[in-house]
Amino acid sequence: MALIAPSILSADFSNLSQQIRLTEMGGADWIHCDIMDGHFVPNITIGPIIVKAARKITKLPVDVHLMIENPDKYLEAFADAGADFISVHVEEVVHLNRTINRIKELGCKAGVVINPATPVDSIVDIAEYIDLLLIMTVNPGFGGQKFIPNSIRRIEEAVALRTKYEAKFLIEIDGGVNNETIIAAKKAGVDVFVAGSAIFNADNITAATAELKNLAK
Numbered sequence: 454m455a456l457i458a459p460s461i462l463s464a465d466f467s468n469l470s471q472q473i474r475l476t477e478m479g480g481a482d483w484i485h486c487d488i489m490d491g492h493f494v495p496n497i498t499i500g501p502i503i504v505k506a507a508r509k510i511t512k513l514p515v516d517v518h519l520m521i522e523n524p525d526k527y528l529e530a531f532a533d534a535g536a537d538f539i540s541v542h543v544e545e546v547v548h549l550n551r552t553i554n555r556i557k558e559l560g561c562k563a564g565v566v567i568n569p570a571t572p573v574d575s576i577v578d579i580a581e582y583i584d585l586l587l588i589m590t591v592n593p594g595f596g597g598q599k600f601i602p603n604s605i606r607r608i609e610e611a612v613a614l615r616t617k618y619e620a621k622f623l624i625e626i627d628g629g630v631n632n633e634t635i636i637a638a639k640k641a642g643v644d645v646f647v648a649g650s651a652i653f654n655a656d657n658i659t660a661a662t663a664e665l666k667n668l669a670k
């Protein structure tokens with residue numbers, strides 16, 4: 454059974470508590486926070502203060518996706534804000550093994566993220582040390598984009614790599630997940646689905662979450 458992690462990037466922030474509650478009623482498993490600094494990606498979104506708010510609102514694991522320059526500088530801030538998972542982009546971190554160790558030292562689960570054109574095997578030498586591999590299925594920066602088709606092959610490559618190196622990481626995808634794209638992605642072996650617009654732009658947030666949950670079975 455795969456998990457559903459609604460991305461609050463697409464939520465109505467004037468009503469964040471109610472929006473998160475509605476996803477919980479639909480069976481959401483994690484809450485995904487897309488942190489953007491306008492440098493690593495061409496958009497600015499939220500920081501530790503909203504993770505702190507989400508932490509107060511939900512008991513679900515808070516899954517923090519750092520799309521920022523120099524994430525090492527902010528690991529403590531996000532851990533203190535209540536993150537359960539902290540994921541950093543391999544494209545942005547020079548000493549990735551040290552960063553992963555630091556995230557764990559802070560008591561969080563450690564994830565690495567790869568952009569759509571970053572080879573899956575770029576994580577081969579960190580694979581056994583991470584809890585989560587987040588495969589971007591859109592170019593990071595905005596919700597509501599189209600799922601990049603070759604992502605299915607990349608998911609399959611990640612599953613094969615995990616087996617080959619006897620690693621234990623969960624495979625998460627982020628971007629363009631909806632009730633169509635989830636089918637092939639689930640078959641390819643995804644463990645956690647991030648979905649923003651498919652959930653928060655729906656007429657009924659609870660039903661949209663429940664539908665994805667059902668398709669993730």
Ligand code: DX5
Nearest residue numbers: 593594596597628629649650
């Ligand atoms: C991209 C963001 C989005 C978001 C999900 O930087 O990370 O992928 O989480 O957006 P949707 O589900 O609307 O594509």
Ligand code: ZN
Nearest residue numbers: 487518627647
């Ligand atoms: Zn994300």
